[in-house]
Amino acid sequence: MANDKIYPLIIPKWGLTMEEGMISTWLLEEGDDVEVETEVLEVSTDKITQPIESPVDGILRRIIGEEGEEYPVKALIGIIAAKDVSDEEIDAFIDSYEGVVGSVDGDDDEEGEEDATDDTPSGMVRKPMSKMRATIAKTVTASWEIPQFPVTMVVDMTQAKKLRENLKATDQEISMNDIVLKACAGAIQRYPMANAQLDGKKDYLLNSQINIAMAVAVDEDLFMPVIKGCESLTLSELAEAARQLVVKVKEGPVGEEDLRGGNFAVSNLGMFGVENFAALVPPGMAAILAWAESMTKP
Numbered sequence: 001m002a003n004d005k006i007y008p009l010i011i012p013k014w015g016l017t018m019e020e021g022m023i024s025t026w027l028l029e030e031g032d033d034v035e036v037e038t039e040v041l042e043v044s045t046d047k048i049t050q051p052i053e054s055p056v057d058g059i060l061r062r063i064i065g066e067e068g069e070e071y072p073v074k075a076l077i078g079i080i081a082a083k084d085v086s087d088e089e090i091d092a093f094i095d096s097y098e099g100v101v102g103s104v105d106g107d108d109d110e111e112g113e114e115d116a117t118d119d120t121p122s123g124m125v126r127k128p129m130s131k132m133r134a135t136i137a138k139t140v141t142a143s144w145e146i147p148q149f150p151v152t153m154v155v156d157m158t159q160a161k162k163l164r165e166n167l168k169a170t171d172q173e174i175s176m177n178d179i180v181l182k183a184c185a186g187a188i189q190r191y192p193m194a195n196a197q198l199d200g201k202k203d204y205l206l207n208s209q210i211n212i213a214m215a216v217a218v219d220e221d222l223f224m225p226v227i228k229g230c231e232s233l234t235l236s237e238l239a240e241a242a243r244q245l246v247v248k249v250k251e252g253p254v255g256e257e258d259l260r261g262g263n264f265a266v267s268n269l270g271m272f273g274v275e276n277f278a279a280l281v282p283p284g285m286a287a288i289l290a291w292a293e294s295m296t297k298p
Contacts, residue, residue: 005085006093007056009078011071012256021045022070032060034080048252058082061090075100143280150278177268178239184289185210185230188264194287195263213262216249223249224282226262
């Protein structure tokens with residue numbers, strides 16, 4: 001929620017499983033002037049520390065979140081406003097904010113800490129999940145609420161493998177996953193309903209761009225960085241975009257812009273020797289393609 005003169009600073013959502021972030025440092029103080037792209041504060045997750053930039057010109061009028069504290073995604077942690085906005089207007093804005101305002105998640109249990117309770121079945125030990133695992137569990141559960149119709153089919157990838165070998169001979173590093181991503185973009189162009197989203201009960205929205213998210217696992221976390229505008233990228237351009245996003249996810253920094261806007265997803269488990277699997281549709285996306293490179297082997 002924002003208006004022309006008041007802009008809320010919130011905890012962003014950077015990863016598919018991210019549910020909260022910690023304010024590492026406020027880089028400015030109340031009353032400081034800010035311009036577009038001024039770094040206002042730094043927020044940390046289990047994987048990354050990322051600065052939050054101001055998208056508007058104004059003044060940092062209110063600091064709500066405290067350093068060292070964790071806040072849920074979309075929690076209101078600060079206010080940027082124009083000079084002529086009164087304190088009363090800012091108070092009214094905060095009071096009417098449709099979301100969490102500076103609320104801290106007080107569940108600080110660490111994974112591995114035993115906590116036997118009266119309702120624990122005999123012979124079993126109760127252990128709390130880490131916040132990361134709890135968020136993954138919540139995301140998977142939310143995915144099951146999406147109507148899903150899994151379909152499995154065999155695709156002859158002989159020509160795709162020949163193409164890759166020919167490109168490799170000319171020092172072009174193109175992976176099978178890059179070829180699959182390009183094929184998905186072409187298929188979505190041919191069948192645009194695979195790029196649609198429901199809007200209420202009577203309408204659907206067709207996306208003007210083909211934005212494909214790809215699953216990237218980092219330790220116990222799962223990120224879905226998004227390659228935007230796939231319909232206008234050549235195979236080599238798409239491959240380079242995919243490589244850059246994987247590096248960002250694994251080495252940092254990865255920003256909110258890299259993780260949002262996906263309409264279609266691709267998941268590859270070939271590195272684990274998987275021959276067949278069914279992936280869950282990520283919340284907010286139309287569909288997901290599950291494939292493994294081992295499927296393409298003779």
